[in-house]
Amino acid sequence: MNKIPKAFLISDIVCVVLLLVFLFSLPAKLFKTPTSYVIEARNGNLLSAAIASDGQWRFPVADSVPVKFKDCIIAFEDKRFYHHFGVDLLAMGRAMKQNFRAKSVVSGGSTLSMQVIRLSRKQDRTIWQKLLEVILAVRLEIKYNKDEIIGLYAANAPFGSNVVGLEAASWRYYGRDAKTLSWGEMATLAVLPNSPSLVHPGKNSEKLIKKRNDLLDKLVKLKYIDQTTANLSKLEPVPGKPLPLPQNAPHLLNRFKAEQKNLDVNSTRITSTLDENIQIKVNAILKRYNNRYRANDINNISALILDVRSRQVVSYVGNIYQPENIDLQSHVDMIKALRSPGSTLKPFLYASMMNDGFILPHTLIADIPTQIAGYSPQNYDLGYDGAIAADKALSRSLNIPAVKMLQQYKYERFYDKLKKIGISTLNQPADHYGLSLILGGSEVTMWDLANTYMGMARTLNHFNTYKGLYNPNDYLQASYLKDSKKDETDLQRNSFLDHGAIWATFNAMEEVMRPGDEGLWEQFSSSQRIAWKTGTSFGFRDAWAVGLTPNYVVCVWVGNADGEGRPGLVGIEAAAPVMFDIFRLLPNGKWFETPATKLKKLKICRQSGYKAGEYCENVVEELVPPAGEKTAVCPYHKLIHLDKTGAYRVTDLCESVTQMQHKSWFILPPAMEYYYKIKNSDYKSLPPFKSGCDVSGGNSVxxxxxxxxxxxxxxxxxxxxxxxxxxxxxxxxxxxxxxxxxxxxxxxxxxxxxxxxxxxxxxxxxxxxxxxxxxxxxxxxxxxxxxxxxxxx
CATH class of the missing domain: 2.60.40.10 (Immunoglobulins)
Incomplete structure (x- = not known):
């Protein structure tokens, strides 16, 4: 057997080693420089961007590069780009000849591939480095296709000052997306990377114009454009000083920064679910109201719009963006901030009590002076109704009936229900909040509040879709990422709140009005049916308004980020007008379908709203949630005995039974009656007992x-x-x-x-x-x- 010559063996090993060095010479990640955080609207337009951590405006590599830029940069830097393998031997030979004659470097002969390598390595320009660039450029061409290489160049080329990359340059110098630039504008940008320190907007404009015009002539010669286009492009002015980038969603941008790891997003750029047109208009609405409210030292305002059906964020304005005035704390994202919810949790209690069989939609609730463990809740108007229907108590946002309802339902049970449906900020035990939980004694975020209302709306929307079953994933939080995962369907027979309870709650919320000023709601008339609720926190620190339709949830907060309260900072006055102006931006749609199979016809006492008893004379049939059957029978209609004149009450000890009239009577306890009859002129007090009748065992007087x-x-x-x-x-x-x-x-x-x-x-x-x-x-x-x-x- 012939032995392999040693020289051949060594040469093979050397070749293998060189091949491995070549193959692994290119880093897995070519550019390790930090990039700007960028938020795009769902149509791909820029909403907001933040400067990179190294102080450069550098956007992440884009999915595509505008054709105009490709034509311009190839014509200017590398006209045989699509025909070489990373090294243009003709260009390099010509450059060597020119440099030899001039006895200095006057031409580099570098291809775009070689320039990408140089930008990624940032080494001194020596012959040895040039040789390495040639090798790495060839390796680059093996790993990336031509369009990807141009994309790397466009994203990392210097464009003067602290601007890196075509996209950042387009926004900084022209205030527009690169895709919208003209031939003259694109040619201007294409010549900048060639000598960014010498020629950039605002400096040496004559040299910049000459370079641009020379490139336009070359584009004509290469037949990319015609002469007329070139001549018109030469008339365009070059930009002056850099422009600020759009800041239409700065708070969502900061939220993305904070949540990037949890979102499992590798890039610092996301395409969001935000509607650019609506986002800009909401910003304008909030700015208009903010200008008005600042006269009363109310400095901050925020709004959130969620798309109920897609579970996506449509608009996210965490605050009025005013970076020039630090004292206003406009950098604080009030959508994430912990604030007192005021009365905005009351609909959840109303729905929960119907869901669990404690009340019916119109059940009378006591509204009288109340003291609980030294605490005396007050209604907004400081008045009392004596007794009021539960739905009216909700629509008028009365505090005392809400406390009475929570006392009946138990705050521990309500606390657990809130946590289940999405209120994540209840970090203390239930006893810490007690009954104040229903009056804003806890803290919530606008994000949780809006998402929880959205969960209720999604549940009702899906009544037919899921054939009466429930998907607990309806209460998942909304997403602001356009390509987020779709919801999984996990259908169950029961849910946190049933269809009937939610439907009845939304009906009650359609007539929200301010206590003591019932006509005020009419100024908010709208072509849309909207279920809405306002809230005002203790000390006038927070004004809330949240509204919903089958398609959208809109939540608005007005106040001061530092928690300072102000007179007039009331939900109905400060937040509700903003919310209705926002709803006018949104398309109309049909109202919720009645979940007929999740409602039962029940005989209801019209006066008391309770399940009709034997002495209720005025009975109506109403559709109520199924648990309504478990509610109590009307306790306020009782049979009384009158003398034959009907003027006096009697007993069998003072009147013959045959002389008696037996009549049903609507009787409230004395304290409730005391206030109720003031506002209800048709209320008839019990007749007095006939003289000589024994009143023992009668009703409390x-x-x-x-x-x-x-x-x-x-x-x-x-x-x-x-x-x-x-x-x-x-x-x-x-x-x-x-x-x-x-x-x-x-x-x-x-x-x-x-x-x-x-x-x-x-x-x-x-x-x-x-x-x-x-x-x-x-x-x-x-x-x-x-x-x-x-x-x-």
């Missing part, structure tokens, strides 16, 4: 409105430093009755008709006794504190 039994009260100091008084308030069924007041078994005074009394008892426990003319007694206990306890907001 007196009730102490304030303070409640076992209440703890604090008596504040007046402005002059003297100790104030506590105002006692009682109700009696007989409007002309006299009440004799006793404190700690000592007689104080007598009241007639209007039963209020201001007293100044010492700290400690006290017994209050009320006696009427018939001898009816009411005894209750209350405690006066020595100093104020901490109060709930």
């Amino acid at each position: 007196m009730e102490l409105i304030y303070p409640k039994n076992n209440a703890t009260v604090y008596i504040p100091l007046e402005l002059d430093g003297t100790r104030g008084k506590i105002v006692l308030n009682a109700a009696h069924r007989n409007p002309h009755a006299k009440i004799y007041w006793h404190l700690d078994n000592e007689y104080i005074t007598t009241t007639t008709n209007f039963h209020q009394l201001a007293i100044n008892p010492p700290p400690g426990k006290h017994t209050l006794t009320l006696v009427d003319e018939s001898g009816e007694r009411l005894v209750q206990v209350f405690t006066v504190l020595d100093k104020e306890k901490g109060k709930s907001p």
Whole structure:
């Protein structure tokens, strides 16, 4: 067997080694320089961009390069680009000859491929480096196709000052996307990388014009353009100083920066779901209102629009962008900020109580002075209705009925429901919030709030799609990435809120109006049916408005980022007008379909809104959520016994049964009745008992409105430093009755008709006794504190 000559073996090894060196000579990632964060609208247009961490405006490599730039740069730098393998031997030979004659480097003969290598390595220009560029350029041509190489060049070539890449240059010098540039504009940019330090906009404009015009002539010679186009292009002015880049979605840009890793996005550029036209118009609307509100030192405003059907963000304005005024804190993204939700959680309670069989849509809820563990909630108008239908309490955003409802539903249960449907900011135990949870005693973000309303709307939209089943993924958060993954379908028989409860809630939300000023909502009339809710936080720190249709959710917040409250910062006045102006930008659509199979016909007592009992005379049939069957029977309609005249109540101890009239009567407890009959003139109080009739065992005739039994009260100091008084308030069924007041078994005074009394008892426990003319007694206990306890907001 012949032995292989050693020389051949060594040469083979050398060849293999050289081949491996060649193959692995090109880095896996050619450019490691940081790039600008870039947000594009869903149509591909630039919305916002931020300078790269090294202080350069450098966009990530684009998917494509405009044809005009390709023609210009090939004509100017490398006319045989599509015909060589990375090295143009003819150009290199010509350059060597010119350099030899001039005894200096006057021509490089570099191809675009070689220039890409040079840009990626940033080494001194020596013969050795030139040789390496030749080798690496050939390797580049093996790994990338021609269009990809031009893309790398376009993204990384210097265009003067701190501008790198064609896209950044186009926006900085012309304020437009590179795809929209004319031949003259593109030729101007194409000549800049050749000598960016010597020739750039705003400097040496004559040299820049000459270079551009020379290139235009070359384009004519190469038949890329005709002479007329070239002549017209030469008349175009060259740009002056760089322009600022668009900042139409700066807060979403910052959000993307913070969430990039979690989104599993490798590039610093994303195409978002934002509608460019709507985003710009929303910015304009917010700026207009902001100019008005700043007169009242209300400095910040934000808005979020979600597309219900696609679960995508349509518009994201985290704040009015005013970087020139740092004091206004316009950099704070209020869509992500933790704020008090005011009354915006009330619809979730209303829906939850119907879903779980606690109330029906019009169930009467008590609206009377209330004290709970030293906390006395107040309605916005500081008035009381005595009793009000649950849907009207929601539409008027009354606080006391909401607290009464939560007291019945239990705040622990509501806390769990909120977390399940998407409120992620409840970081404290339920006891930390207590009943204040329904009045804004927690913190939410606009992002969570809007997404949770969207989840409800998506659930109702999918009633027919999913044939009455539920997809818990309807409550997933919206996406601002255009190419995000589609929702998975995981159909279930039950959900957090059923179709019927959501449908009834949206119906109630259609008539939201301000307490005490019911006509104000009419100025917000719209061609669209909109379910909406406003909210105002304690201390007038946050004004909210959130509205929805089957297609969109719009959420608006107005206030100060630093939390300063301002008079007039009220949801209905500050946020609602903005929300309705935004809705006018959005296309109309059909209203939600009635989920007929998820509603049941139930006989309802018209006066009380409860399930009709045997004594309810005015009964109507209504469609209610299925759990409505579990609700209580009307407790306010009772059978009473009257004498034959119908003027007096009687019992069998004072009247023959055969002489009695038996009649159904709508009877509210005295404290509710006291306020209810003021606003409901048709309410009929119970007739008095006939003289000589024993009233024992009858309905309660007196009730102490304030303070409640076992209440703890604090008596504040007046402005002059003297100790104030506590105002006692009682109700009696007989409007002309006299009440004799006793404190700690000592007689104080007598009241007639209007039963209020201001007293100044010492700290400690006290017994209050009320006696009427018939001898009816009411005894209750209350405690006066020595100093104020901490109060709930």
